[in-house]
């Protein structure tokens with residue numbers, strides 16, 4: 001057991017207590033952030049004259065060695081240390097003796113861990129953003145190829161009105177774009193450096209907090225040391241943003257699962273992204289989409305956990321806050337992995353355009369347009385609605401689409417119909433006359449696609 005704080009104790013820590021208290025098994029994940037933070041701290045101590053140039057150089061060189069040895073596997077992080085901070089400091093002292101003991105001057109593990117977690121999370125925000133960008137690129141390429149691919153749009157999972165695949169994909173483009181915007185917002189708010197907050201009340205050393213903040217790529221130092229050590233809002237915001245990403249992915253997964261079902265067959269998931277059954281040889285299951293949908297709960301769980309952990313903590317640092325790590329790390333890995341896998345699945349998925357179009361044209365998705373036709377010829381909308389209702393009933397009875405009715409049959413229900421009804425209710429007309437911005441017509445989609453393209457080029 002290597003501890004940093006044995007001085008005032010007369011007894012060894014109970015072994016169970018030691019294990020319960022230790023965080024090395026999970027906070028080793030940010031060894032790099034811990035070492036980088038220490039390097040910035042040491043440079044600053046040198047700049048303000050607390051450490052000599054030689055001391056700074058020796059510590060930096062040794063920290064770099066420790067970093068390289070951990071990365072190459074030469075130096076193993078073991079549970080003989082309480083946490084990653086103790087591991088780094090103990091190894092430094094082993095190698096440098098008294099000089100190493102100066103590293104922790106003007107610093108507490110409270111501001112150290114606040115810094116490490118923030119650095120780690122900041123990096124994760126950027127990695128997630130990059131994964132989302134790749135997903136948006138895939139979605140946009142499907143949009144570009146499918147402005148003419150007609151499919152049914154649904155409400156209540158009932159066929160409603162015809163749309164295009166480009167339009168459907170465009171809805172997800174908007175969702176994941178907002179997810180990225182949320183990440184950018186969070187980054188802006190979180191990018192302030194808590195190092196120098198000390199245990200809770202700053203320190204008596206003349207630390208240059210602007211300098212450490214700058215060295216670590218922050219906009220500046222946090223402005224209250226109590227808040228600096230005990231703020232985990234940024235983590236809550238990030239987990240909330242990840243939960244929203246997962247919610248979007250889960251909805252998308254649900255659609256892929258439906259589209260891939262035997263009944264729909266709108267899509268075929270690539271063999272590389274599907275799995276089989278151990279008993280039923282015919283099966284090709286959408287397991288990736290199901291797992292993404294399933295893992296959503298896990299990410300929500302991490303958000304609920306940290307919210308609950310934080311709600312009763314008096315200022316400033318309390319050990320409860322160590323619980324900010326395990327589930328958060330899991331949620332970050334899970335969400336990032338899900339976006340990457342979903343992207344791979346989507347990029348290789350085949351769209352069965354014929355099935356989609358047939359499904360749209362055989363589901364009365366043009367009933368609204370038939371009613372609108374009557375309205376344009378002077379029939380009040382409520383009456384038109386009733387007339388088309390009768391038509392639909394007639395078609396259901398005969399097992400045909402509205403387009404399959406002869407003009408005589410249509411006229412028997414309403415004499416207003418003329419030959420041009422067929423063109424007015426063709427799938428192409430239904431889609432392409434919906435040409436306000438945001439609607440599925442090819443013309444509006446092309447405008448939106450141009451906006452999406454320039455967004456991705458700039459962001």
Ligand code: ARG
Nearest residue numbers: 023027083109110113321322
């Ligand atoms: N392992 C601790 C954490 O994750 C580090 C901070 C410890 N500070 C303390 N005063 N015990 O929060």
